[in-house]
Amino acid sequence: MNKIFSIILFIFSIIYLPPYISLLSIIFFLYLNNRIEKYIPIVGYILLFIFQITSTRVATNFEFSGYQNFVHQQQLDSYPPSLFRIGNVIENKIASTQLSRFQQNLFNSLDFVNYFKNYYLSLLFIPFVLGVIKLIKKQNQLFTKLLFTSIVLLTVISPDGKYGPVLLLPFIANIISFYSCEK
């Protein structure tokens, strides 16, 4: 019964995905249900990994607009004169604009709102949360490692590529069916 429910949830979660993402999601799903060998999802993941990098203009991640530079200057000017040197260290090193950009990439990638925009998809949020808890409780080594790699990559290159954070979509689709999944 659990298995059937898991499959229904999984199908529901991949309906809205582009075909190539659905394919990789299915590969992961089959792997997690012991239907295929480990190397197949790895090969599929590498292809998607390359696709994510090539569809993202990484250079924009290190460019800042005139307005951002203006705000940065205003932030520097906000420190009282007695704290100017400390302010300089904080604004340029500890909380620099570049570090903030990486944080922005990380949390834009992990923003649930982006993945559950559609009303019907939003109904999958509860199984998703339960799936995340199951993933935390009982990790699948390969799945977790690849998920972690995706998050790190998107943090560095930004999720704002031509097709968005596609590298995370197969994981989200599978996590939704996770809590009723065996492995």
Added chain:
Amino acid sequence: MKNNILLITILVFSFILFTFKLSTIPSSVYVDEATVGYNALSILKTGSDEFGQKHPIYFRFFGAYTPGLFVYFILPFIKILGMSALSIRLLSAISGTISVLFFYKTLKLLSKNALVGTLFYTILPWTVFNSRLGYEVMFASTLFNIGCFYLLKNINTISYLGLFLISLSTYASHTQRYLAPTFLISYFIFYKKIKLKPVVFLLITQIPNIIMIFTQSFWVKNNSFSLKYFIYQIITYLSPKTLFFSLPDIDLQHQVPQISVFFWWMIIPLVLGVKKLFFININYQKFLIIWLICSLIPASLSGEFISIQRALPLLFPLMLLIALGLSTNLFINAALFIYSIILLFRSYFVLFPKFMAPAWNYGYQELSQFMVKNPDKKFLIYNDNDLRNYILPLYYLQLPYQNQLQNYYSAPKTTDNYSYLNLVFKQLDWGDNFNNYDYVVSDGKIISPDQAVTHHLTKIKTITTPLNATVLEIFKVGST
């Protein structure tokens, strides 16, 4: 003994953190704080609020009918210290400090090492921000959280003190009025504690609220339920981006620049905390899960708008979860503490008072001083940016004012126009006859230089924020 000394040190540190420059950070008194302060003063002086209602249970504040416990609790502060930002905000700072103590006590039930988690709870942007506000949110939240502590501590029996405090919190804030019944019903069901005695006890403590159910004032915050918005709200509040990076709150007054409600790195201990949750006592585990889920409900029922303030009940249980996942390594914790305190100092104590000044009704103190210097002049003050700005001169100048209202609890409709003494507050209308006034004040740049010339208005004063953003402009009428 060593633990007690460290705990006292943390409490002293938290009180200093919550009261440091409390009069000037936030940079000015916000309308919600001003209305609390002014109505408290009015109660002290006359026994009635600004609408002439004797000792109200709910205060009409801009049509919100806010449960009034906070107002009554700040009366001694205003009596002793006089009306000021400090006297209005001090109760929140004390509530914040007490919440630190009870965070420690609650965490101690779940984990052996509670001090590190308590220290991080103290310096959280969410804790610090709300512990420095001149209105009810931290006070109500603390009452509710202490109640939860007593219920958790006496998980095998029933704590009447816990029930009483949770019930009391419903007289302090709208949020707790939704949260308390949701939480208590879940608690009674999941712990199979539906018995006559506690139910009767709760009903007795709720008599004032039960009486108010039959008035419109009880229902003003009731939005029509929409499953779509309810789910979207839950997704938004639980999104790591909201919790750890930036707030989607439409109200700028709730925002602190470059930081969200938790520090960004806390996403890692949160994941680890979820894992550890399954290793603690099953009764405590169940309690924490109920607490977390119920905490989300009041905020998620608020329609399409995201208000992080309504999600404040989430702070305590979510931080308990994060605290469970914190490292036990002293060096890592020391490094994270220093890093976090730098981020807090930067965002809250340096950037916030300057960048967020316009959202905090900056400039009305200076305007009020200008009014004092021109006591016989008539002012037309436009309120296009904030319809509630009429309260600010009342607060700053402590002017006598009572707008007598019939059927106090059944009149939620507010007006956009106010007038008292020689001041008129309304929205901009070019049909206004400016010759009836001596000065016209615009909140923000809503009158262009050309319009000023056309209508014979001469700008005589511009009030700006520390970052030179124009917040108020004063025009003299009839001169060139």
